Amino acid sequence: MKAFAKMFTASLKEFARDRTAFFWTLAFPILFMLLFGAIFGGGDSTQIQVGLVVEDQGSAGEGLAQAFSNVPVIKLYRGDRETELAALKTGKRGVVVVLPAGLSQSIGSGQTGQVEVYYDPSQQMSTQFRLAVVQQVLEHTERHVTGNTPMFSMTPKTIQAERMRNIDFLVPGILGMALMQLGIMATSQPLIALRQNQVLRRLGTTPLPRTTVLTSQVTLRVLIAVAQAALIVLVARLVFNVQMTGSWLVLLGVVLFGGLTFVSIGYLIAAVARTEESGMAIAQIINFPMMFLSGIFFPVEVMPKFLKPVVTAMPLTYLGDALRQTMVGASALHPLTLDIAVLGAWLLVCLALAVRFFRWE
Numbered sequence: 001m002k003a004f005a006k007m008f009t010a011s012l013k014e015f016a017r018d019r020t021a022f023f024w025t026l027a028f029p030i031l032f033m034l035l036f037g038a039i040f041g042g043g044d045s046t047q048i049q050v051g052l053v054v055e056d057q058g059s060a061g062e063g064l065a066q067a068f069s070n071v072p073v074i075k076l077y078r079g080d081r082e083t084e085l086a087a088l089k090t091g092k093r094g095v096v097v098v099l100p101a102g103l104s105q106s107i108g109s110g111q112t113g114q115v116e117v118y119y120d121p122s123q124q125m126s127t128q129f130r131l132a133v134v135q136q137v138l139e140h141t142e143r144h145v146t147g148n149t150p151m152f153s154m155t156p157k158t159i160q161a162e163r164m165r166n167i168d169f170l171v172p173g174i175l176g177m178a179l180m181q182l183g184i185m186a187t188s189q190p191l192i193a194l195r196q197n198q199v200l201r202r203l204g205t206t207p208l209p210r211t212t213v214l215t216s217q218v219t220l221r222v223l224i225a226v227a228q229a230a231l232i233v234l235v236a237r238l239v240f241n242v243q244m245t246g247s248w249l250v251l252l253g254v255v256l257f258g259g260l261t262f263v264s265i266g267y268l269i270a271a272v273a274r275t276e277e278s279g280m281a282i283a284q285i286i287n288f289p290m291m292f293l294s295g296i297f298f299p300v301e302v303m304p305k306f307l308k309p310v311v312t313a314m315p316l317t318y319l320g321d322a323l324r325q326t327m328v329g330a331s332a333l334h335p336l337t338l339d340i341a342v343l344g345a346w347l348l349v350c351l352a353l354a355v356r357f358f359r360w361e
Contacts, residue, residue, distance in 0.1 A: 048130050050074045051084030051096040058104020060113060067137055068097065074133065088118055091331050095119045095130045120331050168243075169330065171236045173296030173325035178228050179255065180290060180316050183262020184283050187221055188269035192279040195270070201361035218263055225259030226252070233327075245324040254326055254340075258319040261343045264350040265315075271357040290316040300333060315346040 024310065036057075052068055054061045069076050077084065077093065084096045097117040106113045117134050160162075194200045200213075204228030229251075236242035244251070291297075293307060294316035311317055322339035324330035 007089040008138045018101070048077055048133055049092065049094045050077045050130075050134075051087055051093040052076055053081045053084050053096065053098040055081070055101045056099045056103035057101070058108075060104040060107050061099045064099055064115070064138075071133070071137055075136075085118060087131050088120060089331055091120075091333055095134060097134060104143075107121050109334075126179065128210050150332050155277040166330045167240045168238070169324070170297070171232065171240070171242050172330075173320055175229055175232050175255075175327075176258070176294075176316055176323050177291065178232060179225055179258045179319065180262050180287065182221060182225055182228065183259065184265045184269065184287050185265025185266075186224075187217075187263050188273070188279050188283055189276065191217070192273055195361060196276060196361065198361065210242050214267075218260075222256060222259050225255055229255045234248065242328070244327055245329040251323075251326045254319070254322045257340060257343055258322070261315055261319070261347045261350075264354060267354040267358070268350045272355045290314050294320055295333070296320040315343055318342045 043358060050068065051264075052065060055066050061106055065078070068074055077087070079087075081096075081098060083243050084093060087093045088096045096118040098118065100114065100116060103113045103115070115129060115138060119131065178293065191200075233242075234246065237244070237308070265282075268283050269279055269286070273282055293311050294314045295311065300311055317333065318339040321333040322336055322343075325339075
């Protein structure tokens with residue numbers, strides 16, 4: 001029993017000293033629970049941005065408009081068809097409901113009135129919820145008027161020429177995640193190991209210029225990023241028939257720029273971390289929030305308001321948005337020029353800090 005106690009104590013000390021094991025075993029599950037609890041477990045209801053176009057001049061049009069305005073979960077915007085559809089394309093509306101001319105006449109003659117509902121197919125995870133809310137409003141209005149023939153029929157219409165599938169939405173996010181992992185994990189950890197094992201110090205004493213050592217590593221990782229992107233796009237095309245709708249040249253530019261941005265973040269981690277364990281901890285602290293808060297897997301609009309500033313500050317938010325616009329023609333969270341500008345700002349700041357604090361031994 002005494003031997004068991006000593007072995008147990010030794011194993012416990014070994015575990016406590018291993019920061020990586022401690023993080024993944026204890027801290028990671030707690031952070032995971034807190035994060036998803038904050039996103040999906042809050043008491044505040046997520047409001048749906050609904051654009052309402054009332055073209056019908058009869059009582060049915062105004063009655064439905066009043067019904068939509070009385071729903072707490074809906075934030076209503078009234079305008080003309082062109083203005084509201086433009087707002088939907090830029091992400092300022094969740095859906096646009098059009099009450100077409102002649103709606104009241106159709107209902108008055110005993111026919112079912114067709115209500116048009118426009119939505120963005122690139123927002124796969126939230127579209128069904130929004131359409132369900134609109135359907136509930138129509139059914140609730142019917143129950144207060146008649147219990148017989150349905151008065152209203154919802155006609156969903158996409159604002160894109162082709163319907164976007166879940167996999168079409170997911171592939172650009174996977175590519176963005178891969179570029180992030182390449183920069184943060186695959187750049188920082190080997191570099192820290194080289195310094196900790198005194199390899200960088202030995203290279204620094206040779207006639208080889210230090211800039212050559214660093215630029216060769218950066219070039220390698222940028223080429224890996226391009227190969228990684230090509231492989232992901234190829235598999236997505238062959239296996240899932242994901243079609244590339246944008247410019248290949250623009251996609252190459254976004255991949256290169258995104259790869260350089262996250263490589264610079266990886267170099268900054270390597271500059272400030274003293275050991276491989278601390279580097280891994282720093283990398284995970286940066287990697288984990290971006291994985292789940294940047295909108296590559298979950299739509300940004302489901303995030304609670306207090307997390308929106310964090311989402312807005314993350315470089316992966318802008319890389320994912322740029323990749324989606326370029327690859328599958330998804331509606332933009334931000335203009336492509338703004339995405340590139342924010343990534344450029346992260347690149348310059350992280351590069352300057354990495355140069356300032358980088359140590360060869």
